Amino acid sequence: MTIRDDTRRRADGPDSPKPAAGRGAGAWRLPVLRLPARLSGLDRIAGYVEAVVARSGLGPAAGYRLRLAVEELAANVVMHGYAGRPGELAFTGGGDGACSAWIEIEDGAPPFDPASGHRSPASHLPVSDRPIGGLGIHLALAAADEFRYEYAAGRNRSTVTVRPHPDEGGSRHA
Amino acid sequence: MAFNSDLTIVEGTATLSLSGELDAVTAPSFHQTVEHVATLEVAKLIISLHDLTYISSAGLRSLVFARQNMDEAITLVMAGAPPMVARTIRMAGLDLGIEMTDDYPG
Numbered sequence: 001m002t003i004r005d006d007t008r009r010r011a012d013g014p015d016s017p018k019p020a021a022g023r024g025a026g027a028w029r030l031p032v033l034r035l036p037a038r039l040s041g042l043d044r045i046a047g048y049v050e051a052v053v054a055r056s057g058l059g060p061a062a063g064y065r066l067r068l069a070v071e072e073l074a075a076n077v078v079m080h081g082y083a084g085r086p087g088e089l090a091f092t093g094g095g096d097g098a099c100s101a102w103i104e105i106e107d108g109a110p111p112f113d114p115a116s117g118h119r120s121p122a123s124h125l126p127v128s129d130r131p132i133g134g135l136g137i138h139l140a141l142a143a144a145d146e147f148r149y150e151y152a153a154g155r156n157r158s159t160v161t162v163r164p165h166p167d168e169g170g171s172r173h174a
Numbered sequence: 175m176a177f178n179s180d181l182t183i184v185e186g187t188a189t190l191s192l193s194g195e196l197d198a199v200t201a202p203s204f205h206q207t208v209e210h211v212a213t214l215e216v217a218k219l220i221i222s223l224h225d226l227t228y229i230s231s232a233g234l235r236s237l238v239f240a241r242q243n244m245d246e247a248i249t250l251v252m253a254g255a256p257p258m259v260a261r262t263i264r265m266a267g268l269d270l271g272i273e274m275t276d277d278y279p280g
Contacts, residue, residue: 039198064228064258071230075198123267127241135266136231142265 026097037078037087045074052093056101061168065143069160070103072140081109102161111151179207186217193225196233205236212243220278224254234266253278
């Protein structure tokens with residue numbers, strides 16, 4: 001894993017707003033969930049994602065993608081960012097009121113942009129020869145429809161946004 | 175989150191039936207099961223995914239581990255993955271290397 005020490009945003013310029021947060025008539029956000037940086041917290045993270053998905057109206061398939069992206073990024077922070085050191089993860093979820101949902105993951109681990117050095121799986125190789133590192137980050141980025149990263153004030157902030165896809169069936173909103 | 179695996183062996187075919195959620199918390203126990211299964215003298219291993227509701231990269235790594243640690247002569251099949259689990263497997267490119275099928279009953 002590459003640890004970066006620069007400060008930058010991905011996907012948008014430095015003046016880009018956070019997705020949907022407090023913007024637009026139907027925009028909403030849930031209270032922040034703060035957890036110690038341990039894998040045992042995945043259960044509560046899954047519950048938080050479930051609450052975001054339920055509020056957003058995303059269908060099960062899009063909700064699954066949001067959970068996968070958030071859990072993979074969180075697990076990566078715990079295992080490689082904090083790497084056994086004590087720390088905290090903070091999750092803030094919201095939506096735009098039109099079936100799009102986002103979750104921001106904030107941590108105090110060393111600076112790391114998950115999209116830096118991202119590699120797709122070596123699908124051209126036989127499974128017996130494939131390296132298995134980096135798979136979690138790949139899944140997170142593949143599952144999300146939008147990904148942002150910034151490092152500011154000593155904190156990593158990764159935000160994943162998921163929107164319903166036409167092939168995933170209808171959302172729960174009319 | 176609950177996860178269970180159940181192993182049956184019939185006439186040279188081992189079937190490992192998974193149920194629940196296979197993530198970074200539950201994958202270590204599955205990994206131990208895979209290590210055991212890799213030592214079996216069978217011709218085929220069917221990993222039944224019919225009742226698996228969630229899989230993350232940790233679970234996928236165990237599937238890769240299974241293939242990497244079994245004799246190449248042993249056929250490995252992933253059967254009956256629900257749509258969202260199957261999609262995750264395809265995202266990881268694991269369908270290109272381990273056979274996926276719906277043909278085996280759960």
